[in-house]
Amino acid sequence: MAETTERVLRLLGLFQARSVWTGPELIEVLGVTTRTLRRDIGRLRDLGYPVEATPGVGGGYRFGAGGHMPPLLLEEDEVVAVTVALRVGAQGISAIGEPAVRALTKLDQVMPPRLRVEVAALADATALLPGATDDVDTGVLVVLAHAIRDRVRARFDYTGRTGEGSERDVEPYRLVATGRRWYLLAWDLRRQDWRTFRLDRMAGVRASTFRFTPREAPDAVEHVRRAVTRSGYAHRVRVRLTADAADVRRRVPEAYGTATSLGPGLSELESSADDLGLLARHLTLAAHDLGARLTVVDPPGLVTAIDEFVAAVGATPAPHGDSM
Template identity: 55%
Template sequence: MAETTARLLHLLGLLQAKAVWTGPELAERLGVTTRSVRRDMERLRELGYPVQASRGLGGGYQLGAGRALPPLLLDQDEAVAVAVCLRLAAGGTVAGVGEAAIRTMTKLDQVMPASIRAQVAAVQEATVTVEYQAATVDADDLLVLARAIRETHQARFDYVARTGAATSRRIEPYRLVATGRRWYLMAFDLDRDDWRSFRLDRMTEVRASTFGFTPRAAPDAEEFIRRSVHSGWDQEATLRLRCAADEVRDHVGGWGRLTPVDEHSCELRVGSHDVELMAWWLLRLPVDFEVLDNEELVAAYGRIAQRVDRLTAGR
């Protein structure tokens, strides 16, 4: 009986981890026969879990939506990850999630073993979250897109580009990417027959389709979004930094492209829609630099220098 109960818990965890499992896949993971898998599925249904089964290509077992949310089975690493993410979500960029995240943290804390609670506490005590203005996204839109990605279903939405142009998009969604300030979707645009990136805060009327799709060979999502974000800037500049690239790589992060020149210097390519903001941001770098190709950025530093002179006059 204990072995059967443990297997049912393992089976429930597998169903929660992946959208659809075939009988042979589950039998291999559980170390039993497909007949045992069918019996275990019936036991889960008797316990009230909405297990669904479908035949044919792409068919299998999946955990459907029921009237009650079944208990989630989390291992130690998953519990720590969830607790830390909930803390960040409490002050994050998804509209309406903060209060729900706090309630969920409270519930999770009540059932966490002492060892896991200590790990979460250690991470939280060592972390400081600096607030800044970020573009918030609709939680329902985020969930619709995440579910469409998981189930490989097409999606549709209305979109307003940076230029103000409004369009309707029909896409195959592949990845959601959070940059800290914004959420992006990497998708294949069916009408334009090409890969595109979309800001979630510019979407409206997001809905998933019932049409499935076969995943294409996709580019690396992080690199694709980084290139998309950095393209089309109103202002771009190349700087010569007086240090090796590795010395400033952590300071630059994903907001610029570093190219080593020699062991004592490197070049940084950056862009922005506001030359003044770019000038102030670059002053955060811990090394001196030379602007190679943007006279407007040089002029912005002249204005900054004049302001500093006024502020320090007579001191």
């Protein structure tokens, strides 16, 4: 019995380290027969762990969502509180976004269905102040994080910048948060090339049980940065601020703009966005926090957007022209 218990615990550990395994892989790692493996899988199921079997070529065993919480770690109310906090962190705070997704992935792996209902209810009742990142479904983040960890293919419908839709079958490698958006770096199987996908343009995201052998991948952050630069945004702006470039860089993250020095107490900031009104808001607040005067270099429409934002918040209207 002790040997059986030790083997089942080891099997559980394998599933927690990687949720998708083929039968031959488990037989080799555990050193057991096919019959013994099936018995041990049955024991895990009897204990409440949702091990799903996928038949056919490329199939295997998947450790599904909804298992018991590990004992003596968190009370149920603590699980709910932590999960909701992680969802907020994953969406609203770029500095902790990626670690929050990893933690969500682990919690999602073991959370019972009843707690999922409580978490969903609290998440629906929680609002984030807009402006940190796009509204990305944390469920999508968790699914992709699972697929990256388990090295299994992911499939989704994708809407490109021109509005054209397509189905994608990819090998996912890395999630990257830029401070505005979440991106996925993946190998596109149809196009046989590396591609960058915006998560807010995905729909019907799902992970398969088909595993892949990792390729030599490019640097994810640099690849996303180049892809974003190539694709561009609807609006690109240049403004000048009566502040040192170092101070501007501390206030404006690199993902939001690039500051260069024009001399002591004067810098130029280049930024871009699809929403000119949102960009006007960020720049106005940055200038206010820096105690700096902001002058619009380009485009003229940014002046109007800034004036509209100032009027909306009830502040003293900015002078018309190219500055405020």
